[in-house]
Amino acid sequence: LTQPPPWGINTNIRLTLPVVCFVWQIAMIILFGVFIRYDEESDTHWVETKAHDNITSDIENDFYFRYPSFQDVHVMIFVGFGFLMTFLKRYSFGAVGFNFLVASFGLQWALLMQGWFHSLDPQTGKIFIGVESLINADFCVAGCLIAYGAVLGKVSPVQLLVMTLFGVTLFAVEEYIILNLLHARDAGGSMVIHTFGGYYGLTISWVLYRPNLNQSKRMQGSVYHSDIFAMIGTLFLWMFWPSFNSAITDHGDGQHRAAINTYLCLASTVLTTVAISSLSQKTGKLDMVHIQNSTLAGGVALGTAAEFMISPYGALIVGFFCGIISTMGYIFISPFLEKTLKIQDTCGIHNLHAMPGVIGGIVGAITAAAASESVYGKQGLINTFDFTGDFKDRTVLTQGGYQAAGMCVSIVFGVVGGAIVGSILRLPIWGDPADENCFDDEVYWEVSAVHNTTTGWCHCL
Template sequence: MAPQYAPSLRSRLPLVAFLLETIFILLFVFFVKIEQRELIDRESDSKLFISSYAEFQDTHVMIFMGFGFLATFLLRYGFSGSGFNMLLAAMAIQWAVLMNGFLLPQRHHRKEIHISMKSVIEAELCAASALVAMGAVHGKTNPVQLLLMALVEVTGFVVNQWILRTLFLADPVYSIMLLHVFGALFGVMVSWVLHREGIKPVHEKEKTDRKTGLLAMFGTLFLWMFWPSFNSALVRDLKLKLTVIYGTYLSLAVSVVMAMSVSMLTSAKGKMNMVHVQSSALSGGVAIGVAMTAVHMPWIAMTIGFCAALLSALGFRYMKNHMLLAFECHDTCSVLNVHAVPGILGWFALLFLRLASDESTVTFPEVEYLETPAGQEVL
């Protein structure tokens, strides 16, 4: 947790923010151009744009309102948590647009980065990975440290995507859905580096009350409602998109029931712990986000949500304190159990579904990019 009287950041935060924004603006001047939509007058292209913008709005709500309200659960860090979330997300999105444009294919055209609705959605997904990492160090870092951590995390995540796509020929959907595992492990490692003596298993600054818990529950509801759009934003095929939406919703529904049941079962007084529920209720969406295009049966999606919530709730209840005692790693929001464990479970589910398929090879649809005659992306 932060010290009782944190030092003033007046001489550091404005300087760092001004310097970074100046660099970003100069890079945008020389390298970033708005995508020219020559076919937008066609009815089909107009519908495609409206659909993409709706998905952008849903993802936008999750990043700024969902994660923002979710960061208010600490009694003495509520306003700071939501404010730092907004600052971190706004900066990470700008940096992600540049990094995606420079490194990833189909983004760099003739030494120019063509920004489109699709590239902005991908940038917000990269920013979500940074916000997941922020959860591990929630309440223990100042905004300057968070800004620098976000830049490093987004850079590492985009480089990881580039390695998966170029060397291992991974599908873009699967490479970017690694955001939960990558962000959680990155945040846990940062928390381990920043660990200091005096952090007890139950720190006095980790207290919550009804008001902060209610605000955090609002964040959980925003994330829960819009998670189907979050998982399906990169899928262009309509039939596959509907399958992903239905599967994500069913997985989330089962994870809510399991999170509440396990929380009550493991409580000494037989009561639900809303902190457990707020986190584990989202684990089903995390797990199925990895294996979403391979899940074509409702019961499979529900089983994934069942297992994800069970592992997440049990890990949140028993594993968090053991991580501090055994590895000197204080994971404030328990992102290891909320994002990393369900994400790894999703990868195992994907592998199992591929091996269990009757076909010798399973074709997983890639992200479809519409091309103009000049080879430019129109999304």
């Protein structure tokens, strides 16, 4: 009907998708065989390790410190991200299904990449994994799923797998630079996960700009039920965000404090999101898009500082401003990005991840620079910022500077990485949909018939 876009309209993925899945999964098996082993707490030899380390009880196994948080994070990745993206009226299969595919591949590759960079044992040449590795793999995947939000409905599953392969790779490198070289703290990933993932996705979306995307305008909205499905995603993300931000913080008070801070921050975000959403309409009606997304911005913005002594009212303040900024982002910035900067951001990840991620980086830098022994205690300060080993003489002011540097690294990796990967994804071989078929599950899924009644589309049966 209309002119085909430059990158082709052949959406047949019967060859490419199975090939990519098989090749990559076989590669994973081989690489796991060469590199990945159980760590000492998940190995049957633990009975000896335990005796050797004078550990008196099995309950001291890291499994019991982190497994409940891990499962919460796991729910966020698969149900949270997956269902949050089901809001489109006819792209729910793609939302939840491709999210499932991308995350399942990504977490395997993440275990390898993060292992090589963070925990390769120099003597044995092996990567030893435990429950904390699983959490980190899920975190890494989150970065790629954020990026998926920007291109939702406009790419093929093969493109998503390519995007994830490179995304996880870039993630592991920037994470290594930020956490290991710069020694910045970022337990909940404001910088490492959200800022990187946000700009990675936005840049890819910019490179893949579709000037004629309004040809699929009829499919771009939500319907009543799809908005409720999306709320399942929102709520599981919102409820479990305290686990996300505390999953890999220090045992004891570190996890405890991170959970409390995130809980408070998110509560505050909800109220200001509702306030701004209501203000934005003539009669004060609320917009589901805001409630589904902006209510989560506080969790993103506390990713770095959640483990710090930001104090309960500090957490509330961060949430207060994030709700306002994120909701205004949906009202004012998203249209601007699309019109002026040619960035089509399906889920508004700029408002939910990129911007709040940057805020989180700044909050982290400031609160780190403002830390003091009087508030943290002498040992508490050392523990919180890990001022040990090579970094034992670092001051909080220096730490603040490195935190800020870390944020810049994550932006640079997101933008530059996104530009390169976006260019690869423009190749006309990936089976992406034509402009008039975007946001439509029928391109990649067997879907039961849709009835076009006189009053509009009806897909009851």
